[in-house]
Amino acid sequence: MKKYALFLGCMIPQRLPSAELATRKIFNSLELEIAEMAGYTCCPDPILARLMDRKVALSMSARNLSIAEKQGLDIVVLCNGCFETLWEANKEMKHEETSKEINELLAKIGRKYNGTINVRHIVEVLHGDVGIEAIKKQVKKPLGLKLAVHYGCHLFREENGGDIWRKPKQFEELISATGAEVVHSDIDQLCCGFPTSQVDEEFSLKHNLLPKLERYQQMGVDGVVVVCPACNVQFESGQLALRRYGAKFSIPCLHLVELLALAFGVPAKELSLEFHRSPVSQLAARIG
Amino acid sequence: MGEAEIVELLQKNIPDGLFSVGTPRTRKVLAEIAPGAIRKATETLLGKGARFIIIAAVDEGLDVNLLYHFDLEGKIVVLKVKLGKENPEIGTIADLTPAAEWAEREAAELCRVRFKNHPKPGHLVVSDKLPEGTFPLSKPFKPKLPDKIVPVAEAIITVGATAPISSLVERRRAEAGLPPRPPASYSSEPQLKEVHELIQQTNFSKRAGYDWERKKLRGVKK
Numbered sequence: 001m002k003k004y005a006l007f008l009g010c011m012i013p014q015r016l017p018s019a020e021l022a023t024r025k026i027f028n029s030l031e032l033e034i035a036e037m038a039g040y041t042c043c044p045d046p047i048l049a050r051l052m053d054r055k056v057a058l059s060m061s062a063r064n065l066s067i068a069e070k071q072g073l074d075i076v077v078l079c080n081g082c083f084e085t086l087w088e089a090n091k092e093m094k095h096e097e098t099s100k101e102i103n104e105l106l107a108k109i110g111r112k113y114n115g116t117i118n119v120r121h122i123v124e125v126l127h128g129d130v131g132i133e134a135i136k137k138q139v140k141k142p143l144g145l146k147l148a149v150h151y152g153c154h155l156f157r158e159e160n161g162g163d164i165w166r167k168p169k170q171f172e173e174l175i176s177a178t179g180a181e182v183v184h185s186d187i188d189q190l191c192c193g194f195p196t197s198q199v200d201e202e203f204s205l206k207h208n209l210l211p212k213l214e215r216y217q218q219m220g221v222d223g224v225v226v227v228c229p230a231c232n233v234q235f236e237s238g239q240l241a242l243r244r245y246g247a248k249f250s251i252p253c254l255h256l257v258e259l260l261a262l263a264f265g266v267p268a269k270e271l272s273l274e275f276h277r278s279p280v281s282q283l284a285a286r287i288g
Numbered sequence: 289m290g291e292a293e294i295v296e297l298l299q300k301n302i303p304d305g306l307f308s309v310g311t312p313r314t315r316k317v318l319a320e321i322a323p324g325a326i327r328k329a330t331e332t333l334l335g336k337g338a339r340f341i342i343i344a345a346v347d348e349g350l351d352v353n354l355l356y357h358f359d360l361e362g363k364i365v366v367l368k369v370k371l372g373k374e375n376p377e378i379g380t381i382a383d384l385t386p387a388a389e390w391a392e393r394e395a396a397e398l399c400r401v402r403f404k405n406h407p408k409p410g411h412l413v414v415s416d417k418l419p420e421g422t423f424p425l426s427k428p429f430k431p432k433l434p435d436k437i438v439p440v441a442e443a444i445i446t447v448g449a450t451a452p453i454s455s456l457v458e459r460r461r462a463e464a465g466l467p468p469r470p471p472a473s474y475s476s477e478p479q480l481k482e483v484h485e486l487i488q489q490t491n492f493s494k495r496a497g498y499d500w501e502r503k504k505l506r507g508v509k510k
Binding site for chain 2: 008010011013014017018020021036037038039040041042044045048049051052053055056059060063105106108109110198199270272275
């Protein structure tokens with residue numbers, strides 16, 4: 001049974017515990033084992049926290065990596081932002097000088113990071129380690145849904161020279177494996193606006209979120225799938241905030257792991273979908 | 289009296305309130321001292337025949353630095369005192385050296401410093417037309433970090449997360465069959481202590497002006 005250290009980050013436990021529940025359910029179905037990362041901190045947040053101080057950001061990331069390394073496990077991440085931060089920190093910690101500088105700090109709290117583990121996005125683990133065929137075998141309720149895909153900016157982070165579409169394509173294939181139809185718009189790659197909302201909420205709503213929602217409505221999608229809790233929050237809270245400007249939308253937004261759990265036949269009530277602020281429970285009710 | 293002797297003099301007479309002392313260049317001695325040590329340090333220097341020159345008040349945003357300048361046998365001795373702007377108050381030395389009376393009034397009027405027991409407080413250098421409560425050289429008391437980063441930085445230093453989990457969410461997590469709190473650093477006292485130690489080691493909390501007692505960034509409006 002393959003085992004991973006599960007990095008939950010800040011947002012999933014607070015805003016989207018249904019994705020945490022779904023992850024535990026689908027890992028169980030797929031015979032993947034989860035190890036908890038006791039004492040983990042914020043990754044830290046790739047938009048604001050990493051700007052505040054390089055050394056504190058990198059040492060916090062390295063401390064998180066050391067928690068998984070101590071267990072001899074790769075990290076699996078459910079959030080695009082946490083993925084980017086930890087993945088980039090892992091790369092930086094491969095440089096001798098950086099490793100020495102940060103490990104000197106870690107040594108003062110009795111920790112060390114040797115750079116021996118990998119940071120894996122949930123999409124990579126499900127697509128690469130489990131495989132599409134194994135996923136399909138678990139699908140008990142093929143989803144006859146028409147779904148938009150929102151990749152999220154940080155999903156495109158890749159090794160230099162690597163294929164930036166590798167993970168986004170894997171993401172789409174995983175949605176398709178549930179029996180759902182993935183539909184595309186011309187602005188699938190446009191940011192949801194979560195980062196810009198930290199600086200100018202109105203701009204992020206009108207110039208990022210609104211055009212996406214308008215496209216989805218025109219295409220008649222049943223919902224939008226994400227692999228990032230920050231994007232999820234932006235899609236859900238953003239739809240509510242847009243009412244202030246006279247724009248009314250009611251498009252369900254859910255995380256890939258929740259979609260898979262529903263397709264695997266996990267009853268909606270076991271996923272506590274009421275944590276969502278968009279009509280995900282209603283979407284789940286349609287699946288039955 | 290040479291620079292080394294002045295250093296020794298200060299070390300001997302203000303052992304508790306002396307944070308650092310050195311000679312940044314010839315004919316100059318710089319000592320950083322606690323606010324409570326200013327009178328003892330002044331008495332020490334005056335006792336050796338020093339002459340008070342001036343107080344330069346420099347507002348750094350979160351703190352005001354008072355630079356007390358003395359001349360001791362041709363050497364400039366600077367006593368640097370940092371006052372937190374939460375309570376920018378220090379005892380007067382005007383009773384020890386009358387020349388400090390105007391210097392203190394100037395610092396009080398320009399930088400909002402309060403000199404306790406000043407013999408003759410009051411208006412000195414700024415225009416009478418200036419509205420009350422205006423301190424021309426006082427900078428805004430606000431965090432050193434950009435506004436948008438402040439809440440995130442404060443949360444990360446305090447709990448190791450961008451947002452602490454609320455009691456409502458704890459309850460809802462438990463109802464959903466999850467542990468009320470995830471295994472994050474904020475769920476464990478020893479783990480959170482370790483994170484605080486790490487942040488202190490990076491010196492970030494000091495540079496950002498984090499108050500460990502109040503668990504707040506200094507200068508954040510309530």
